[in-house]
Amino acid sequence: MTARRDSAVDLPHYDASAIEQQVVPALQEAFPDDIEDVRAMPVDETVVMVSVAGLREIVGHLVEVLNVPHLSTITGQEVDGGVDLLYHFWHGSGLTLRVLLPLDALEIATVTDIIPGAAFYEREIVEMLGVTFVGHQDPLRLFLPDDWDGPPPLRKERS
Amino acid sequence: MRRITIPIGPQHPLLKEPVSFLLDVEGEQVLDSVLRLGYVHRGIERLAQERSYVQIVHLVERVCGICSHVHTTTYCKAVESLMGLEVPERGVYLRALLCELERIHSHMLWLGVLAMNMGFDTVFMYAWRDREIVLDMMEDLSGGRVSHAVNIIGGVRIDLDEEQRKDMLARLAQLEQQVHRAKDVVEHERSLRARTEGIGILTPEQAKQYCVVGPVARASGLDMDLRRDMPHLPYSELDFEVITHDAGDVWARTLVRVLETVESVRLCRQILENLPDGPVSVRAKRRAPEGEAVTRTEAPRGEVIYYVRGDGSESPARLKIRTPTLTTLITLPEQLRNVAVADVSVVLSGVDLCIACADR
Numbered sequence: 001m002t003a004r005r006d007s008a009v010d011l012p013h014y015d016a017s018a019i020e021q022q023v024v025p026a027l028q029e030a031f032p033d034d035i036e037d038v039r040a041m042p043v044d045e046t047v048v049m050v051s052v053a054g055l056r057e058i059v060g061h062l063v064e065v066l067n068v069p070h071l072s073t074i075t076g077q078e079v080d081g082g083v084d085l086l087y088h089f090w091h092g093s094g095l096t097l098r099v100l101l102p103l104d105a106l107e108i109a110t111v112t113d114i115i116p117g118a119a120f121y122e123r124e125i126v127e128m129l130g131v132t133f134v135g136h137q138d139p140l141r142l143f144l145p146d147d148w149d150g151p152p153p154l155r156k157e158r159s
Numbered sequence: 160m161r162r163i164t165i166p167i168g169p170q171h172p173l174l175k176e177p178v179s180f181l182l183d184v185e186g187e188q189v190l191d192s193v194l195r196l197g198y199v200h201r202g203i204e205r206l207a208q209e210r211s212y213v214q215i216v217h218l219v220e221r222v223c224g225i226c227s228h229v230h231t232t233t234y235c236k237a238v239e240s241l242m243g244l245e246v247p248e249r250g251v252y253l254r255a256l257l258c259e260l261e262r263i264h265s266h267m268l269w270l271g272v273l274a275m276n277m278g279f280d281t282v283f284m285y286a287w288r289d290r291e292i293v294l295d296m297m298e299d300l301s302g303g304r305v306s307h308a309v310n311i312i313g314g315v316r317i318d319l320d321e322e323q324r325k326d327m328l329a330r331l332a333q334l335e336q337q338v339h340r341a342k343d344v345v346e347h348e349r350s351l352r353a354r355t356e357g358i359g360i361l362t363p364e365q366a367k368q369y370c371v372v373g374p375v376a377r378a379s380g381l382d383m384d385l386r387r388d389m390p391h392l393p394y395s396e397l398d399f400e401v402i403t404h405d406a407g408d409v410w411a412r413t414l415v416r417v418l419e420t421v422e423s424v425r426l427c428r429q430i431l432e433n434l435p436d437g438p439v440s441v442r443a444k445r446r447a448p449e450g451e452a453v454t455r456t457e458a459p460r461g462e463v464i465y466y467v468r469g470d471g472s473e474s475p476a477r478l479k480i481r482t483p484t485l486t487t488l489i490t491l492p493e494q495l496r497n498v499a500v501a502d503v504s505v506v507l508s509g510v511d512l513c514i515a516c517a518d519r
Contacts, residue, residue: 011382012367012381013382014383041451041452041453042450043236043237043452045453069367069368069370070367071370072370072464073464073479073485075479077468077476077477086466088464088466090462090464092388092389094455096453115370116368116369116489117368117369117486117489118370119489120489121481141195141197142195142196142197143196143197143518145197153202153205154205
């Protein structure tokens with residue numbers, strides 16, 4: 001049962017070496033000002049540090065031009081100096097786009113219009129870390145109770 | 160006709176786990192649906208920040224009640240790469256053996272649930288009877304039917320002797336016969352096909368846009384399987400086929416899962432026949448150095464991803480878990496659109512929901 005129809009849809013072809021050899025160099029060439037750093041992370045992951053302003057455009061380029069459509073998830077975490085967002089893509093190996101939001105401006109453009117599958121991941125970060133995704137169509141509660149009025153639970157406690 | 164909204168859940172009439180759907184219906188047609196999670200949200204990611212690396216193995220085992228071993232495997236792989244540990248080959252093979260047994264268990268359980276929800280109790284009973292073979296195998300191997308507690312950081316805590324190995328091979332042969340029977344039913348049984356064909360369709364384009372994983376993605380034509388696409392031991396040395404289909408309906412998902420079960424039986428046999436000698440684990444430290452790691456594993460429902468960041472202490476600074484059900488839940492409004500109310504149960508069963516996983 002491995003027959004595949006030649007459909008009009010441009011289905012991605014996953015390749016373990018594509019991220020490192022083709023995708024990252026292509027991104028560096030297209031966005032020289034927005035890509036700040038590239039390094040490796042175990043296991044099979046390449047991490048690309050990008051600017052807050054450039055993220056949306058880079059994701060759009062990744063999905064629409066380079067045909068890397070699979071966003072595994074978005075990790076959010078509070079670190080020294082802000083909230084760190086990691087957009088984990090997968091295309092045979094991992095590609096993580098990393099942005100650092102400063103604590104006094106926890107705002108970033110949504111990617112849900114480019115990747116509808118990101119909607120739940122963004123909603124979870126809204127609830128758990130108090131980040132605002134500008135342009136998200138449906139930022140309702142997904143996990144926390146309706147009557148939860150405490151601070152976002154994954155933020156560090158401050159006295 | 161008047162448009163009305165029917166709330167289904169959170170105490171769900173057909174799923175064992177709590178989730179809430181608001182179905183917008185007109186007559187017998189579902190027009191739209193909204194879903195709400197969180198009724199079994201246990202805060203596992205937050206809890207993990209307060210536990211030691213060793214304790215978390217037991218914590219993440221409880222993310223899912225069906226694929227518990229995949230979660231500990233993914234977590235242990237992440238922590239091992241932080242600590243710089245290399246698991247001995249025999250340990251890696253035994254981990255994979257349990258992963259494949261778990262896949263068989265999960266797919267057969269699911270086939271039973273689907274059959275029961277469409278009113279086909281015979282298939283339900285056969286599927287769950289035959290699932291006992293694999294549950295017994297897992298119990299003999301680990302002492303537990305669903306929570307195995309097999310993984311430790313640095314390897315596994317179980318080993319097989321020659322007699323056990325031969326016994327498992329014999330039972331696999333028996334299991335294989337039953338799996339082929341289930342496959343015949345799925346392929347040819349007319350009432351099963353009538354209930355599942357053309358229902359809950361997810362097109363390849365939608366599967367791609369929603370970043371769907373696992374059997375649901377493969378049944379919609381996305382040719383992805385982390386066991387093949389991220390070649391690590393032991394899968395890089397084993398021979399198996401990735402099953403795909405392009406219909407994208409519930410029947411295609413059923414067929415993909417049943418054929419995958421056949422492949423998993425083959426994989427188990429190859430693992431048992433080629434089991435390397437040697438130790439099954441290495442000693443791990445209590446602390447992990449500063450650093451971060453991402454690991455992905457092909458669970459029965461698709462890609463599981465873990466992100467672990469260590470800060471040099473005995474607990475991680477962050478543990479992020481994304482389970483495969485979260486990727487399929489988001490597609491349900493698409494799948495339920497224009498479906499008859501009577502088919503809602505089939506569509507919901509078809510994606511193989513694991514709500515506790517999605518909530519964490």
